[in-house]
Amino acid sequence: MKTIVKDKIWLSSPHMGLMEQKYVKEAFDSNWVAPLGPNVNLFEKAIADYMDEKVYVAALSSGTAAIHLALSLLGVTRGDEVLCQSFTFSASANPILYLGATPIFVDSERHTWNISPLLLQRAIKQRISLGRKPKAIVAVHLYGMPYKIEEIRKIADHFEIPIVEDSAEALGSTYYGSKCGSFGDIGILSFNGNKIITTSGGGALVTKNSILKEKAVFLATQARDNAPHYQHSQVGYNYRMSNVLAGIGRGQMEVLEDRVNARRSNFNYYKENLAGLSNIEFLEEQENFKSNRWLTCILTPNFETREQIRLALQEEEIESRPLWKPMHLQPIFSKYPNYQDGTSEDLFERGLCLPSGSNLSLEDLDRVISIINKILVR
Numbered sequence: 001m002k003t004i005v006k007d008k009i010w011l012s013s014p015h016m017g018l019m020e021q022k023y024v025k026e027a028f029d030s031n032w033v034a035p036l037g038p039n040v041n042l043f044e045k046a047i048a049d050y051m052d053e054k055v056y057v058a059a060l061s062s063g064t065a066a067i068h069l070a071l072s073l074l075g076v077t078r079g080d081e082v083l084c085q086s087f088t089f090s091a092s093a094n095p096i097l098y099l100g101a102t103p104i105f106v107d108s109e110r111h112t113w114n115i116s117p118l119l120l121q122r123a124i125k126q127r128i129s130l131g132r133k134p135k136a137i138v139a140v141h142l143y144g145m146p147y148k149i150e151e152i153r154k155i156a157d158h159f160e161i162p163i164v165e166d167s168a169e170a171l172g173s174t175y176y177g178s179k180c181g182s183f184g185d186i187g188i189l190s191f192n193g194n195k196i197i198t199t200s201g202g203g204a205l206v207t208k209n210s211i212l213k214e215k216a217v218f219l220a221t222q223a224r225d226n227a228p229h230y231q232h233s234q235v236g237y238n239y240r241m242s243n244v245l246a247g248i249g250r251g252q253m254e255v256l257e258d259r260v261n262a263r264r265s266n267f268n269y270y271k272e273n274l275a276g277l278s279n280i281e282f283l284e285e286q287e288n289f290k291s292n293r294w295l296t297c298i299l300t301p302n303f304e305t306r307e308q309i310r311l312a313l314q315e316e317e318i319e320s321r322p323l324w325k326p327m328h329l330q331p332i333f334s335k336y337p338n339y340q341d342g343t344s345e346d347l348f349e350r351g352l353c354l355p356s357g358s359n360l361s362l363e364d365l366d367r368v369i370s371i372i373n374k375i376l377v378r
Helices: 020-029 038-050 063-073 094-098 117-129 149-159 210-220 243-253 256-273 303-315 343-350 362-377
Strands: 056-060 081-085 102-106 136-140 163-166 186-190 203-207 296-299 351-354
Touching: 020 038, 020 243, 038 056, 038 203, 038 243, 056 063, 056 210, 063 094, 063 136, 063 163, 063 186, 063 203, 063 210, 081 117, 094 102, 102 117, 117 149, 136 149, 149 163, 203 210, 243 256, 256 296, 256 362, 303 343, 303 351, 303 362, 343 351
Parallel strands: 081 102, 081 136, 136 163, 163 186
Antiparallel strands: 056 203, 186 203, 296 351
C-alpha cells in the first residue's frame, strides 16, 4: 500500500520576493562580499526611511548582537543590574550575562502579554531601596504585539532608566501609527530566518542619535582605531552585516508591507474559522495598537489540551510551538531575582503558536483549523 506523504507546514518559513537575487548578484558582480558595501548602506537607509522618523540604523549580524551593543552603549558593565521582560526568547536576556551584569526578570500583563508596568515599577523601587538602581530596561514587543509603550516610557523617564526596545518580532507593528523599533532609547530588530522578513541571519540597531550609531558600527567592526595599522584601544566585536546578506534585506524591505498584510490575514482567518470554539482565546489588539501578527497564538483551556493539539498537528506534519517559556523558569536564569504574578507561567502552560508564514495557502490554514476543531469539539 502506497504511503501518502503530506507536505510539511512550517511555523514561520522564509518568504522570498523578486528582488533579493538581483541585489545579491550585484554584490557578487562587484566583489562586495565583505561586511561593508552599497547594499549595507542602502539596507540601512531602507529601514530608516520605513520608520517614518529621523533614525539611524546599523545593520548587524543578529538581533542578539544588537541587544549586546545596545546595553554596552548604555554603559552596562559587570555588576550592574538590567530589568528584562521574563516572557520572551532567551536572546533578550543572554547579552546581559555577556556583559557580566545581572538580569532582573519582570512578569507580563494580560492585555499585551508584555512587561507589566505595575511589576516593573515595583521592581525598580525595590532595587533602588537595596542600593541597586537598574542600568537599563529590556522591553519586548512579543509576537509582534506592542508593549504598553506610553506607560513603560513614563516609568523609565521618572526613574531615569533607558529602554532597550526589543522589536525583534515586531517590524511592521505600530503604536498610534508610529513604527515599533523607534520608541526606545535604542531599538533592535531581527532578520532571522523565521522573522517577518529575513536576511538569512541578521539584525539591526536603531537609534535617534547619530553618535550612538557611529559607536555601534565602531564596536561591531572590532573597535579598530583610526590608524594605518591595526590598533585597538577597547574590546570590539565582529557584528557587522555582510554586503551579501544586506542585499537580501533590501529585497525583503520592498515586500515588507505585503508580508505584514499576509500574516494579519492569517490571524483573521484563524479567528473567523475557530470562532465557534468558546475554549480558544486569541491575543487581541488594544486601541491604537497594531500588531504585525508575526505569529498567531492561541490560549487553550489547560496544558493537557495544548499538548493534544500540538501533538495532533505534529502527527500531520504541521509545526507548532508552545509560547515562550519564561526566563525565570529557565535553568540558566532561575537563580536571578524576579518579580512575578503568575501571568507568564499561565500563558506558557496554555499557549500555542500556530503556523503563520506569509507564504501559507488557504489549504494549509484549513488543515490546521480542521485538526484543532477535531480535538476541541471531541
